[in-house]
Amino acid sequence: MLSIKNLCVSIEGKEILNGINLEINPGEVHAIMGPNGSGKSTLANVLAGKEDYEITAGEITYMGEDLFEMAPEDRARKGIFLSFQYPVEIPGVPMVNFLKTALNEHRKFRGEKPLTAGEFLKVMREKKALVEMDTELTNRSVNEGFSGGEKKKNEIFQMALLEPKLSILDETDSGLDIDALKTVAHGVNALRSAENATIVVTHYQRLLDYIVPDHVHVLYKGRIVKSAGKELAFELEEKGYEWIKKENGD
């Protein structure tokens, strides 16, 4: 589904990612862990098409197509979803309008008829229930005045609504209380299927108890320095990143 080969990315002349290789197949869950500043969000943003970055080398194919040829909105419409580490507020834009526009753009892209307001509200109710999203929140402007945890929940709510093929969750667990974490994980699991894949960026093994990964990768200084099964997450939880750093000569 997604194939990243030798991806090198800089920002303002500073190399952030240097030589990422990653293969993701339908049905798989990949966890990406790594110390602060190692480039996890950068990788997520590059996949979603954020423009601030300079791609200095490498290639990415998504469903057989060159990802770099696609505009960010087309990537979204083709099923790439990014749950942002820091979701932004858009004052004055009601959640409902925003989501209806987003969903109908996806539908238009697939050649489906736009949902009417009534149809949309029905779909929205279902998805709200799935992640226990508060109506009081969906009545507000996009993320406006949402708490940290509420913003994260809102990301997963949007994911549920848009039903992506490849979901990238960038530290969706940080800021969530224990109950919310379970709810969110439950939502993510409910959306899992043999056709969909998920990339989970996290610092904590805890989330991986709920969203069980097939592969765990450690990103360090812009490279994937270790890949293994879910047991790697336990090892990191226990030992921290010191041994990874040592292994890499730091």
Added chain:
Amino acid sequence: MEEQDKLLHEVTQREYQFGFYSDIETEIIDKGLNEEVIRIISAKKNEPEFMLEFRLNAYRRWLKMDMPDWAYLKIPPIDFQAISYYAAPKKKPQYDSLDEVDPELLETFNKLGIPLEEQKHLAGVAVDAVIDSVSVKTTFKETLAEKGIIFCSFSEALQEHPDLVKKYIGMAVPVGDNYFAALNSAVFSDGSFCYIPKGVRCPMELSTYFRINAANTGQFERTLIIADEDSYVSYLEGCTAPMRDENQLHAAVVEIIALDRAEVKYSTVQNWYPGDKEGKGGIYNFVTKRGICRGVSSKISWTQVETGSAITWKYPSCILMGDNSVGEFYSVALTNHHQQADTGTKMIHIGKNTKSTIVSKGISAGVSDNSYRGLVKVLPGAINSRNFSQCDSLLMGDKCGAHTFPYIEVGNKSSIVEHEATTSKIGEDQIFYCNQRGISTEDAIGMIVNGYAREVLNKLPMEFAVEAQKLLAISLEGSVG
């Protein structure tokens, strides 16, 4: 960052959508301005003597005045002798049905997306369509007449209700008030007149579509709205103008008088031709709009969405004379390309316990300049008065300008005046967030800008709000994607 600038540049390079001419035959008198011309205008309109005196008095005042130069605007010299001060459709038609209306005119409205045909059926909206300077069509007149509401062209009011006009004209905007008001008072061609009798709530939004149509014709509209005791009216003014090369002067005057406990809501969507991308052409819009809350507990609110004109000079104001009276100003002013806007309001507190609210949302793109200029003046006798002002600016790109000039004078200790101001750039992060949800950059910008302006848009009547939202998006969006 560069990428973002390029994008914004592209997004803001959209051509004026409503640019077209229409070929309605017009009668124009010779260019130039002198007492003789004013006498001709007055005579052509068969005006009562007091009106001619009013005009001549204004003209004589105007001759002694200078163009104001205090605004943050670069105004090219205007040759007032090169303007023709009167244009009217050749024969003033008397329509019984739409079939009799000049098809050209109907076509014009069709292009604007506001076909008369539909407007007529639009529940609750009476339309007084002004083409050039003479009213061509008035609908719903009978319904209004039943309630004793007078809603007609200014010329008609001068024939049918000269006493009302005589009593109130110049009350809010005296002839010598300012350069452009004096000019308007001397040469105004036509406009709208509205009188709501005591205790009457106007059952529909009163709506006027203004158009500038004949080449080289300065447009001098005059509107007078009188809300008698305990009455209510909501008045809509909207306009879009045809594309043209030469600069066109527009100097309108709107006066509102609210008596005891009366309420007037005046909403504008202004979309005059702004000039092309290089800043050539476009309307010069020098408007004087002022309301007097004469009566106790009366209320006047101005809501405006300004997207057009090459130059906008406009300060819809409220004079709060009556005790407990309320003034409001809600404004969105959008400038793009080489547009310049200097707009704001004046709230003059005279009566006790008077309240005013100012919400101004400026949006600047391209290489435009957008200024808010507002005066809040509380006289010593206006005890326990309140003002709250919120002035926000949104910048798109870094070649445009936003400026805020608040003037505050408080003459007593019991009054409270609050002023808040913010300036922000349209967020790349917000645009990307929308993109990531499948929304194009163009739509994202429209959405974000409309969100930013929501507080003001919410004050507009429904059907107008929809039109205004489209206008904001159209004025910014372009060839992206």
